[in-house]
Amino acid sequence: MAETLTSEAILVATEEVLRRYGPAKATVVDVAKALGVSHGSVYRHFPTKAALREAVTRRWLDAQHVAMEPTFDQGLTAAEMLRAWLQKLFDRKKLSHVDEPELFATYLVLVRESRAIPEYHVEHLVGQLARIISAGVETHEFVTDDVNATAQAVWDATDRFHHPAHAQEWGDPHIQDAFDAVVSLVIAGLRYNRIPSAAGDA
Amino acid sequence: MAETLTSEAILVATEEVLRRYGPAKATVVDVAKALGVSHGSVYRHFPTKAALREAVTRRWLDAQHVAMEPTFDQGLTAAEMLRAWLQKLFDRKKLSHVDEPELFATYLVLVRESRAIPEYHVEHLVGQLARIISAGVETHEFVTDDVNATAQAVWDATDRFHHPAHAQEWGDPHIQDAFDAVVSLVIAGLRYNRIPSAAGDA
DNA sequence: GGACTGACAGATTTCAATATCTGTCAGCCG
DNA sequence: CGGCTGACAGATATTGAAATCTGTCAGTCC
Incomplete structure (x- = not known):
């Protein structure tokens, strides 16, 4: 007015x-x-309702990205940082799912129909993962010949704990155990991992 | 008649x-x-329509279970067996998704509303995974202090490649690369993995 | 007697009429 | 002029009445 x-x-x-x-x-x-x-x-x-919805979601995701920005200053090992980062992501997603269910649902709608927004979101977070993994490679804590592919693999392997399609499972009382087990397995894998052509490793 | x-x-x-x-x-x-x-x-x-639908699905899943039964006779390493088993599961799910979309959709409905049927299915397949991992532990190819928890972790880490909620992603041209990378990471993890209390490993 | 039928009540789904919403644009107003 | 309005056409959503479906059961038929 x-x-x-x-x-x-x-x-x-x-x-x-x-x-x-x-x-x-x-x-x-x-x-x-x-x-x-x-x-x-x-x-x-x-121009359209969809563009408006996308703009709102992008704003919301940007705030998530900032909040998830990893901090390299404390004396943590790469494995500790990685576990903490994945845990934080999981905790934030869980909280968001119960705290702002409608915004969460809006993002889920976008995941299903748009391609660009989820890609934007995932690429950003996989980038953060790559930086943590890269730090671990520098200290020889992790081994990989393709940091970006490995970061993507870590993202994919933990899908169940951040993909909104799995949100209903996050209320399960044993979900934290499952999370810990997957993260441990992934971290163990990072200590010696290569991305082979399919037959190279198995 | x-x-x-x-x-x-x-x-x-x-x-x-x-x-x-x-x-x-x-x-x-x-x-x-x-x-x-x-x-x-x-x-x-x-007694009910739901019971009928469940019985049909159980029949269908039983056939899948039989088809997925791992074979230990050929001279494969545990890692090769694991990769082959996961690949076979993935291929079968993809095929089923395009070949019998309505039965696949029926299973998806059950996943969303029932609890018992997916549990039955998952427990069975995780059991098969556990047997493969167990074989790997016996040959010292894999290390774990809890085969069942590790099998569950492998299942969870590969969720994206067997959970029906992700079926729409299976058409992506790069999905096989993502699959290979996750499986490699998981296999690397199995070569030295323990399930710790959350802080024990990171 | 025991497998089967078909009419039934209540719940759910379908369908079409109605209302609302999206996106446009000629014109208003400051 | 330049941001804003509000009427409009076509698309989408809502509504409520009618049709169908689920689950029951008294009764039929072999």
Whole structure:
């Protein structure tokens, strides 16, 4: 009302609407109503509803990325850092799933229909993984001939603990044991691992 | 018509109906129609539609279990056997997903709503994994202080390549590379792995 | 008598009419 | 002019009435 309408204000309002109604019920008209403008105005800033939803999710993911940024300053081994980072990711995902279920559901919708957003998210986090693994390679704690492929493999091997499709399993009382076992196995693998052509290692 | 109605005949007819219509459309009336009996007769053999669907799925899974039975006779290392077994599982799941999409979808429905059937399936296959790993431990190729927990960890780490929720990703052209990398990492981990209390290893 | 039927009640699904939403754009208003 | 409005067309979602389905059971038929 007072100020001119900014993209940022629309994003804030959209996030609020998504939080309240969820991805299935939230409409562009709701967002416009929350802002006290006509829905036509929203379309001056975002070409489609999908673009708006993507922008909100990207904002949300960016915050996750910042929070997950690994810290190399404490005197931890690479294995400790890796385990802590994976645990933090798991804890944050679990929390987000129960704490902001509608935003989480919004991301799940995007995972199912868009390709770009999940790729953006995964690439970023696999990049963080690669940095941790790279640090471990430098100290000779880990062995690999392809850090990026290995980081991707660690990501894939821990899919069950971060992929939103598995969120319902995160309430299982034994899930932490499963997590510990997989992470231990992965860390053991990193201590001596090569990415072979399929037959090379087995 | 000619013979008395058997549970087996109902299962065969139900599988056919499920194959044709899928889990969302298939009805008990359809099954009865296919058998030329009234739907009341079907209920003399199976108490509910869910029980019928479960019985069909269990039959189907049992066939998978038999097909996946590992063979220890050829002169393969445990790592080779493990990789081959995981590859076979992956290939069979992929094939089943495109070849019998409705039965696959039926199993997916069961995964989401029932608890018992997927547990039955997973426990059986993890048992097969445990036998392969156990063979590797005996030849000192693998190291672990808890074969069953490790087998479960291998199962969990390869979730992306057998959990039906990930089936849509199996068409990705790079999925085989991802599979190879995860399996290599896991096999490397098995060469020296312990299941610690969470802090013990990291 | 025991396998089977078919009518039935309540639950679920389907379908079509209605309402709402998305995205556009000519025109308004400051 | 430049951001905004609000009416509009086509697409999507909601609704409620009708149809179908699930599960039961008294009764039929061999």
